[in-house]
Amino acid sequence: MKKKTILDLYDMKKKGEIATWMTAYDYPMASFAEQAGIDMILVGDSLGMIVLGYDGTVPVTMEDEISHCKAVRRGAPSTFIIGDMPFGSYQESTEQAVRNAVRFLKEADVDAIKLEGGIRVADKIKAIVDAGIVVFGHIGLTPQSSGAQGGFKAQGRNAESARYVIEDAIAVEKAGAQALLIEGVPDEITAFIKELLSIPVYSIGAGISADGQLLICGDFLGMFQEFTPKFVKKYASIAEVAIGGIKDYINEVKNKEFPKDEHCYHIIKGEEDKVKKLFEEYK
DSSP states (O other), rough: OOOOOOOHHHHHHHHHEEEEEEEEHHHHHHHHHHHHHHHEEEEEETHHTTTSSOOSSOOOOHHHHHHHHHHHHOOOOEEHHHEEEOTTTSSSHHHHHHHHHHHHHHHHHOOOOEEEEEGGGGGHHHHHHHOOEEEEEEEEEEGGGGGTSSOHHHHOOOOHHHHHHHHHHHHHHHHTTTEEEEEEEHHHHHHHHEEEOOOOEEEEEEESSSSSEEEHHHHHOOOOOOOOTTTOOOOOOOHHHHHHHHHHHHHHTTTSSSSOOOOOOOTTTTTTHHHHHHHHOOO
């Protein structure tokens, strides 16, 4: 499997081929994604909720992200991987933003980084791009700043809000980002932005008009049980399968139905008498 580059993603857009990407946070899930033929994997800061059990994404650190990116790269060596800049890793200054973006490439071997925000982070995007790093912008519903947005609410649903989303999209492209992710925005706005920009425009809960779709693995595979966003379709129910399997395991162990002989090791033939003598030594 030939790993895609940013040029391949542009070629897909040109040909009208829809890109598929999903989040993954560990070796097994990344391996499954690559075997299934996914185009891209985002090691999202959603790992804070899906993997680490936080209430949101804000507590996720650079160390968390780097560690999980390494695991994902080991599981998906031939897939285009995007590292997600966590809250606090780029807000302070352009120097901080570049330093942490470089860490993603040097320490975790990702192909690109993603950061949230439009106009307000345009200077950071430009600085990171100028350092030779592929940048994916992220606008609309941005989880890291959901508090300022009044919670996890769709954006761009009226003219005033739509203007902010469009202006952010323009700022992201002008700053040099090579792709844009739009989250929680009406499809009509996404379609307009896609026609307005020359870079690939991807959707997570932003309609079907985009150049590709992203979903959180915990959502569409039925792993995360706390809530399911409106824009998610469940393609599997891993939590139900796992809970059922664990219940069966508990039941069989308590009733001494597991392990059976086929699951046990035995003394090598010819060693029985020696082992019996060994036991006698301790009686």
